[in-house]
Amino acid sequence: MPMRFASNTSRAVPLHVIDQEDMSALETLPASVKTWAETNGFKAALGEVLAVPGEDGTVSVALVGYGAPKDRARKRFGLAAARAKLPAGTYQLQGSLEGEALDEAALGWLLEGYRFDRYANQSRPVAELIAPDGVDAARLEAIAAGEALTRDLINTPTQDMGPADLEQIARDLAVQFQADIAVTEGEALLEQNYPMIHAVGRAAHLPDRCPRLIDMRWGEEGPQLTLVGKGVCFDTGGLNLKPGGSMALMKKDMGGSATVLGLARMIMSLGLKLRLRVLIPAVENAVSGNAFRPGDILTSRKGLTVEVNNTDAEGRLVLADALALADEETPDLIISMATLTGAARVAVGPDLSPFYATRPEDADAIRNGAKHVADPVWEMPLWSPYETMIEPGIADLDNAPKGGFAGSITAALFLNRFVTDTPRYMHFDIYGWNPTSAPARPKGGVGMGARAILAALQDLLDL
Structure with missing residues (x-):
């Protein structure tokens, strides 16, 4: 289904938005329309639709319910339900x-047009919308296109979205927007000092499955923003093998990289005046004779040693090397995104994007941006008293502290240890999956936090 506004504006049907608590707008319509609404019991519930036929039997006018304020507060993009x-x-x-x-x-209308149709044809005639007066149509279409990319990447099964496939998507974006891209893979990761990316991904040793670091740059002026996305294309849990039920959705464990690429597409499409760098450690956490093991101690790019107490806490390991690389340039802002911890889902559920920030001003900017674009976030604390929980004694850091307390916070504290020279760092611990269909958000992969970041960039980087 199209995720663009209608290009043919002839013979457009008026679509009247009716507020459930003030239905006086019906009084401004022809008496026949009001009578039709009353006859059909139109109550203006959020997303309720009533098509009014004309003399020739085609739709002459349509009504869509806007509900009451409490309904709109509880359901984002409620009007989008009308499209279907x-x-x-x-x-x-x-x-x-x-x-x-x-x-x-x-x-919401644009996002409601998304369908994942790579493996089954879902095309059908659809309702299209003329870009309303007063909206920045190009910006909204750029956001929708970025979100569609994120959803497609997450929804695609790993057989078709392994590390090499993720690299190709990044290369296609680089060509489309005249960006530079470099990729380090396989044994070259060791030669160029990305030991933890190599360790996590080395068990997937086939050429299209071997680990790699994707490094894309775009823009020549303005402040520098570096986005780092976790690209674990499938997570078996490694030798700490996940049970089958927990493995079922692990194609989405690259949701951080998918969201980063979707956000990067938005930024480049809109031509924002900044210097963008995108870093994606792309791996599969597989099982084979050379898989990394519980009890191993890895030395990171930063020089910090990490005791591996659970091979299923691999995302923070690959992110750590990428963050260390990002930090070496001391950009104006580093943002990492990852489907990192189940603890975050227990804390806030699947809808909210938990995030961490080293500066209160940056957290304020994200919150402010989020509330204006229907992309809810929730700040979590970088609680320094918990630092001892990630210090095992035998090594500098522990990748999976025992006890199960504050799992999202300890993961964020772990990552923060690898950003030592860049004062401004934020981390998003997202879910990346919509468990039940909702208006503009079908069941499946979903971007989280990207629109909030995009809306906040003006304040974050003084664009």
Whole structure:
């Protein structure tokens, strides 16, 4: 389904937004429309649709319910549900929506158009929308395209989205937006001092499955933003093998890299005045005779030693080497994104994006951006008293502290140890998966935090 606004604006059907608590807008419509609404019991519930036929039997007017404020507060993109219910055709939004509410309605319409159709044809006639007056159509289409990329990458099974496939996606983006890209893979990771990326990925030794570090750069002026995304294309748990039920969704363990690439696409498509660097350690955490083991002590790019107490806590290991590389340039801001801990899901569920920030001002900017673009976040604390939990004594750091307490916080503290020269660092511990379908968010892979970051960049980097 299209994730763009309608290009053919002729014969557009008026689509009237009706507020459930103030249905006076019906009074402004022809009496026949009001009568049709009353006859059909139209209540203006959020996302409720009523098509009004004209004399020739085609839709002449359509109504969509806006619900009550409490409904809108509990369901993001509620109006987007109308898209799947309306007859195919071109529609033009009518009503009193403006500002952020109008932006949310227009973006939700675009996002509702997403379908993952790589393996099954899901095409059908659809309802299209003319870009409403007052919205930045190009910006919303760029956001929708970035989100679609993220969803596609997460939804694709690992047989078609291994490390080499993830690299190819990054290369395609680099070509599309005239970015530079370099990739270090296999044994060259050891030669160029990325030992933990190599250790985690070395068990997947086939050429298209071997570990690699993807390094993409774009932009020649402005502040430098470095995005680091966890690219574990499948996570068996390694020798600490996951049970079958826990392994079922592990194609999404590269959700951090998918979200970073989607965000990078948004930034490049919008031509933001900044210097962007994207780092993705792409690996499979596989099982073979040369897999890394519990009890191993790895020496990181940073020089810090890490005791491996669980091979299923591998994401922070590959991120650590990539973060150390990012830190060597001391960019203006480093942001890492990862489907890192189950502890974060227990804490906040699948909808919220937990994040950590080394500066309160940066956290404020993210929160402010998030509330304006319907991309909810929740700040978590880099609680320094827990530092001792990641210090095993036999090595500098422990990748999987015992006890199970504060698992998301200790993971973020672990990563923060590898960003020592860059004052401004943020980490997002996202889920990357929508467990049940909702308006504009079908079941499956989903971007989290990207729109909030994009909205916050103006304040974060003084663009």
